[in-house]
Amino acid sequence: MRTLHDLSTPFFALVILTLLCTVSIPLGLSAQGWEMALAPRQWSFPRDHGSHGEYRTEWWYFTGNLTDNEGKRYGYQLTFFRYGLAAQAKIPANPWSVRDIHLAHFAITDASNGTFHFRDRASRKGPGLAGAGNDAMDVHVLNWSAVMKDGKIDLKAAHDGMELSLSLVPAKPLVLHGRQGLSRKGPEPGQASYYYSFTDLRTRGTLKTPDMKSPVAVRGISWFDQEFGSNQLSPGQEGWDWFALHLGDGRDLMVYYLRKKDGTIEKESSGTLAEPDGTSRHLTLSDMETTVLVHWKSTRTAGRYPAGWRIRIPTAGIDVTIRPLVADQELVNTVSTGITYWEGAVDGKGTSKGKAVTVEGYVELTGYAGTLGGVF
Amino acid sequence: MGPAIIRTYGLWKEYEDEGHGGMALRGIDLEITKGQIIALFGKSGSGKTTLLNLIAGLDAPTKGRIEIDGEDLAVLGEGGRTLLRRKKLGFVFQFFNLLPTLTALENILLSLELAGASDRRPALEALALVGLSGKEGRFPHELSGGEQQRVAIARALVKSPPIILADEPTGNLDSVTGTQVLDLLVRRCREAGATLMMVSHALNTCEYADRVLRMSDGRIFEESSCEGLAP
Amino acid sequence: MNGVIRSFLRYLVRRKSLSVLQLLGIAFGVAAAVGMTLASRSALQSLGSAVDFLRGGTTHTIARPAGPMEEGLLAKVMEDPAVKYFAPVIDRKVRLEGGEQVRMLGVDPFLDKDVRTLTARIASSARNNAKEEAFSSFLFDPGAVLVDENVARRLNLSPGSTFKTIQGPLRVVHVFPNPSGEPLLIIDIGHAQEFFRMRGYVDRADLVVTDEDAFRGRWATGFTIESNTQKAQTLSALLGAFRLNLQALSLFALFVGVFLIYNTAMFAVVSRRRDAGILLAMGASRGQVTAAFLVEVLLLGVAGGALGGVLGYLLSGFLVKIVGNTISTLYFFLKPSVLPWSFWNLAGGVFLGCAASIVGCLPSLLELRRVQPVEVLRGRIASRGASRRMKTIALSGLVCLAAALTLFGLSFLNVYIGFAGAFAFLLGASLFAGFVIILLVPVMKRLFSGAMGLAGKIAIGNIRENLGRTSVAVAAFMITLSMSIGLGSMIDSFRQSLVWWMNSQLRGELYISTKADVNVPEEFYEELKRLPGIGGIDVFRNVPITFRGKPASITSIDASVLQRYDRFGWLEGGDENWEPVKQGGAIVSESFSRRFNVKRGDRITIETARGPADLSIGAVFYDYASEHGVIMMDRSTYLKLFGDRTINSLGIFIDEGNPDRAKIIDQVKLRARSLGLPFATREEFHKRILDIFDSTFAVTRSMRVLAIIVAFFGIAGALMTLFVERQKEFGIYRALGFSTGDVARMTIAESLGLGLVSFLMSTVVGTVFAVILIKVINLQSFNWTIFYHFTARPYLVTALTTLTASLAACAYPLWSVIRKYPVMQIREE
Incomplete structure (x- = not known):
């Protein structure tokens, strides 16, 4: 964990980190009472929008591309993580007794002045301090929350000059990735997670960066991922590149590559293509061709990130080139996960089924400033 | 006669003692010219010391005026009188002549310092003059009464003041030493042209004196000789 | 150097033992003041740094007005837009097996690190020697604590060791550095709740608030919100009366020191008179003479003050512990550490020494200015009309007492006025010393001649003859003895009142959990x-x-x-x-x-x-x-x-x-x-309270001792001077046929005589002082009524002290007499 020694890690972050590290699974066996993602799942919504405590790790991931009334462009990311530290709390009657840790990341990209802001928080469940409901999407970490009601998702986050208040309405039905939601991350059984997305959410609301005096009204499109499982990555894996793109013709594309330490790509890497009519299709590694066009080096962490791609899905007639809206959208979380990654708004253009399309979306790059193998 | 260096006009002085009433001095008129050697006789309590103190400016008269070298003591003020004592007066007291914490030499040197000079040589010479060479480093309690007196005289002489007042300078000395000291004192004064006013009981003082004055009951009388002057 | 100055300074060298005595007297007086000030200041500083250390970056705290806060409120606080960060805290004391109390903070590490630098800093030490199980222990194991390095060192603890407390056992998981000096344990908040049996509650939430007014507007009802300045003020206010009394004690000690200087200066001036006469006659100006005297006094002041500064610093090390214990017992936890040595201790000591010297020698200086050389040259060194002067002085004493009375009347305005009144009273009483000597001398002559024959009678006569000096020595001694009686009486009265109070309010058979x-x-x-x-x-x-x-x-x-x-x-x-x-x-x-x-x-x-x-x-x-x-x-x-x-x-x-x-x-x-x-029977409970009471007066006791030491030097100095100055008389005694034994008895008699007068005066003055302490000082500082109870103990203790000090003071002169008397003769002038 090269990164961690470079940064001054607060003690308690170390607690979390070492906890994350200490629990290593003998492959193939369930570790300390956690369920494994082994077989395709029988999904039931809205219950499955809620928390799956029997699995160790889970997150609710919101990203989106927004524009305000003056045409200025923004990107946002709001993520809620749940990480189980113990299968049961030691003293169930005491709410402070630790079972899960809830973490959240909040980032806003302001394309018009090239700035990137992020905050992160963490808490145990405690007496109402954080939590994720079991029956529906109702997740919060301190005063950041994502709640689904009557099919609409309300996002709220505010901290230290940054604010977000959005309403998200699905424009397409949800998409199960992999095989009925079982998304493989490696060759061994258990190296997988359950994963679905809302790929197209109409978004309206307000946001505010520390540079602004008051919130601005914005609207746009968001992408939501929910993923849960128990310790999927193997030590030989270094990180991943994940793309969530909206094409101008209404198609949504999710692609991810799992990178191994030896430089090769895990052959379980895959993608999903959602059509405007709501149907979706699984893409295998051979379906996807991605070329990195340019790199960007972080002066902060010395990580060398790809910073421009050409993605081609020949079997779907997709050929797009995308670039980040702002080069530096690196999140250095010294607080919650102690892990550094790049997650940013991107845009570009290309062709889809022969027609010219614009592209907007989000890209996530992990493991470029210290490997994540064995952790997530 | 030369110019008057000490002049008093109708000097009256009240007794300070609780027991006495009345006046210690009753209308003293005095004129002493420069270079005169005066011997002052009188019974104890006749006011001799009082007169010396007044002349030195250490005390103020109840009535009357004193002029030293033409200056009215009353007009001079404390600062002026201090200066007078530094530069123009040498005093040899009846008791407690020396500062107990200074050596013989330092006592003499102090006199010079106050006058403005600080050269050791005159001090050493003065000490030699009174026959105490080699005893510079002695403290008063290490000297006999007579030796202390001689140091006091050296101290008075060393700054060559125009006036020297001596209150019983040979009081504690044996006759031989006493004569020596007296001799020394007078000779020095003559040499320097200084005025010397001595209070004394020793009859041989008269031999050295130009004038003999007798005080009785606060009044002063001019005598022609020491005859009949009992101590 | 100027010969005039030199002639005065030589006295210091010549009267070496006397000079040393004077020096020590000043030094101890200054040491008391410096030591007390340093101790008091270190307490405040510790308080400040402890508060800072624990507070870290928090701006406010929120709690219920009384009792713990329901944990459910935290979620609401969390949602308030004016709250940037919040961290719940459980802040209690654990009692170790040895009885020592240590603060334990129950925190939530996730929330606390944003609010407190302390928890953030623990990180850096953790990073270097991380033990993973140890840290996960913190979150999961009840009783797992972080221990600060001072506690760890003291109890010999290291990660893995366990130690017992009254509330339960604890296990050390990690040792962290602690610059503030206050012993500290840190435990997870959930475990703290279990440990202190307060499930569902926290003591308070520490906050970082961005908009104070808005926040207060929303939360004021039903809660106490304190900003950091408020908190510091409250803590400081808690100590208010205590610190005030510490200051007063040190001022008393300094007051005695000033008196001592007055004492020694008055002695000095008597012999300086003669020299002044000579110098004035020789043409030195009054200014030169007084300057020389001033230099002599200041030299002692500087040297004594410097020594006092150093001694005071050493004393503060001792006092700081006592002060810390007292504060911890009575108010809140505080373990102040000695302030580091600073040049200012020396400078302050010197300043105090000089200031005290100047104040103390002012009357003597004025005396010297008034010297008429004529008097001196006539051979009168003893001041005449001493009795008349004493009466005048006694009159001014009366004025002082009247002033004191007025001040007491006004003392309800401000407690400092009460203190000023107490000082005025002591000053006024001291001015009566000469008068009292005159009054008592006839009786004492009879007493001493009966006990010691002619030697005794002459000794008392000497006291009367040298009134200028003896009155000052008696005054200084009397003041300290009065303080001793007064403080002792006040403490005894307080104790009695306390016992009465306990018997009225704490009459249970058994008390459970009073700790x-x-x-x-x-x-x-x-x-x-x-x-x-x-x-x-x-x-x-x-x-x-x-x-x-x-x-x-x-x-x-x-x-x-x-x-x-x-x-x-x-x-x-x-x-x-x-x-x-x-x-x-x-x-x-x-x-x-x-x-x-x-x-x-x-x-x-x-x-x-x-x-x-x-x-x-x-x-x-x-x-x-x-x-x-x-x-x-x-x-x-x-x-x-x-x-x-x-x-x-x-x-x-x-x-x-x-x-x-x-x-x-x-x-x-x-x-x-x-x-x-834990439980205690009524007797045990009462005893514990009395033990606390006794320990809180440890500081006062130290000050009493110090003041007595200072006064002792005064008496010793007085006797030394008297002896030295009267060598001539001894020659006469010898010539008259007095044996060494006679003269030795005379010396002892003089010392005892001074002691006796001082003691008799102090019984009256001390009693009045006790009443002042009870009815004015205590009342105004602490606002409670103490009932005056007469106890014999302070008087007996003081009598013993007087006897011992008097005998000790005459030891050196006695030895000098025995050594030198056989060879003394009448010396010429």
Whole structure:
């Protein structure tokens, strides 16, 4: 964990980190009472929008591309993580007794002045301090929350000059990735997670960066991922590149590559293509061709990130080139996960089924400033 | 006669003692010219010391005026009188002549310092003059009464003041030493042209004196000789 | 160097022993003042740094007005837009096996690191020697604690070791650095709740607030919100009276030191007179003479002051511990550490020494200025008209006393006025010393000639003859003895009052859990209530509050039980005062009544969990529990207003006539023991309180000793001077046929004579001083009435001190006499 020694890690972050590290699974066996993602799942919504405590790790991931009334462009990311530290709390009657840790990341990209802001928080469940409901999407970490009601998702986050208040309405039905939601991350059984997305959410609301005096009204499109499982990555894996793109013709594309330490790509890497009519299709590694066009080096962490791609899905007639809206959208979380990654708004253009399309979306790059193998 | 260096006009002085009433001095008129050697006789309590103190400016008269070298003591003020004592007066007291914490030499040197000079040589010479060479480093309690007196005289002489007042300078000395000291004192004064006013009981003082004055009951009388002057 | 100055300074060298005595006297006086100031300042600084250390980046705290805060409120606080960060805290004391109390903070690491630099800093030390199991232990294992390096070193702990506390065992997981010096343990907040049996509650939340006014606007009702400045002020205010009295003590010590200098300067000037006469006659100016004297005095002042500065610093090391213990026992936890050596100690000491020297030698300086050389040259060194002067001085003493009386009358305005009055009184009394000597001399002559023959008679005569000096020595000695009597009497009276108070208010058979931070579970209380034979149980809860911006406290009790079994000391009325308390009214302690000017029949407003509430005050009672004042109410009222069910301790009462008394008590003890609750019988409880009382006066005791030492130097110096100056007389004695034994007896007699006069005067002055301390100083500083009780002990102790000091003081002169007398002769001038 090269990164961690470079940064001054607060003690308690170390607690979390070492906890994350200490629990290593003998492959193939369930570790300390956690369920494994082994077989395709029988999904039931809205219950499955809620928390799956029997699995160790889970997150609710919101990203989106927004524009305000003056045409200025923004990107946002709001993520809620749940990480189980113990299968049961030691003293169930005491709410402070630790079972899960809830973490959240909040980032806003302001394309018009090239700035990137992020905050992160963490808490145990405690007496109402954080939590994720079991029956529906109702997740919060301190005063950041994502709640689904009557099919609409309300996002709220505010901290230290940054604010977000959005309403998200699905424009397409949800998409199960992999095989009925079982998304493989490696060759061994258990190296997988359950994963679905809302790929197209109409978004309206307000946001505010520390540079602004008051919130601005914005609207746009968001992408939501929910993923849960128990310790999927193997030590030989270094990180991943994940793309969530909206094409101008209404198609949504999710692609991810799992990178191994030896430089090769895990052959379980895959993608999903959602059509405007709501149907979706699984893409295998051979379906996807991605070329990195340019790199960007972080002066902060010395990580060398790809910073421009050409993605081609020949079997779907997709050929797009995308670039980040702002080069530096690196999140250095010294607080919650102690892990550094790049997650940013991107845009570009290309062709889809022969027609010219614009592209907007989000890209996530992990493991470029210290490997994540064995952790997530 | 030369110019008057000490002049008093109708000097009256009240007794300070609780027991006495009345006046210690009753209308003293005095004129002493420069270079005169005066011997002052009188019974104890006749006011001799009082007169010396007044002349030195250490005390103020109840009535009357004193002029030293033409200056009215009353007009001079404390600062002026201090200066007078530094530069123009040498005093040899009846008791407690020396500062107990200074050596013989330092006592003499102090006199010079106050006058403005600080050269050791005159001090050493003065000490030699009174026959105490080699005893510079002695403290008063290490000297006999007579030796202390001689140091006091050296101290008075060393700054060559125009006036020297001596209150019983040979009081504690044996006759031989006493004569020596007296001799020394007078000779020095003559040499320097200084005025010397001595209070004394020793009859041989008269031999050295130009004038003999007798005080009785606060009044002063001019005598022609020491005859009949009992101590 | 100027010959004039040199002639004076040589005295210092010549009278070496005397100079040393004077030097030491000044040094000790300055040391007392410096030491006390440093101790007091280090206490404040420790307080400041402890507060800072624990506070870190927090701007405010929020808590219930009394009792712990429900944890459910945290989520609401969290949602407030004005709150940037919040961290719940449990802040209590654990009591180690040895009896020592250590602060333990229960925190949530996820939230706390944003709020407190302390927890963030623990990180850096953790990073270097991380042990993963150890850290996960912190979150998961109850009783897992972080221990600061000082505690670890002291108790010899390292990661993995366990140690016991009254509340339960704890296991060390990690040792962290602690620059503040205050012993500290850190535990996870969930485990803290279990450990202190307070599930569902936290003590407070520490906040970083971005918009204070908005926040207060939303949360003011039912909560106490304190900003950091407020908190520091409150803590500092808690110490207010205590520090004031520390200061006063040090000023007293310095006062004695100044007196000492006055003493020695007066002696010096007597011999300097003669020299001054000579110098003036020789033509030195008055200015030169006084300057030389001043240089001599200042030299002693500088040297003594410098020495005093160093000694004071060393003394502060000792005093700091005492002060810290006292504060910790009485107020709140504080373990001040000695301030690092600073050049300013020396400079301050020198300044004090010089200032004291100048003040002390001023009268002598004026004396010197007035010297008439004529007098000197006539051979009169002794000042005439001494008796007349003494009468004049006594008159000015009377004026001082009158001034003192006026100041006492005005002392209700400000406590400093009271102190000024006390000083004026002592000064005035000291001016009577000469007068008293004159009065007592005839009687003492008879006494001493009877005891020691002619030598004794002459000795007393000498005292009378040298009034200029002896009066000053007696004055200085008398002042210290009076202080000793006064302080001793006051402390004894206080103790008696305390005993009376305990017997009126603390009459239970058994007290459970009176030690701090071990609360009594409510179930236990209910269980005990049902025990057959129990007469009544007083349910006691005391909680600090802020009232009208100043610290005070609220006590909740069971009014019916106390009415039946206790005999409260009421300012007015009797036990019918309990009736309105049972109906929801309140009573207040005398300190509260005086401090806030609240009388019987008044109504006051206090902040409760439901907002401001009105209370009617039915009566005022005598109380020494806290000088900040107590509002007492029945538990039913307390629960209604605050909803805080915490029980700090129980008082068990059993009817007098009950034959099974002992058995019942044993049963209660058994049950308490099984729950791990400490208990104490009435005797043990009272004794503990008295022990605390005795320890809090440790500082005062040290000061008394110091003052006596300073005065001792004064007496010794006086005797030395008298002896040295009168060598001539000894020659005459010898010539007259006095033996060495006679003269030795004379010396002893003089010393004892001085001691006797001083002691006799001090009995009167000391008693009055005691009354002043009780009726003015204590009343104004602490706002409670102490009843004057005469005890013989202070007088006996002081008499013994006088005897010892007098004999010790004449030791050196005696030895000189025995050595030198056989060879003394009449010397010439």
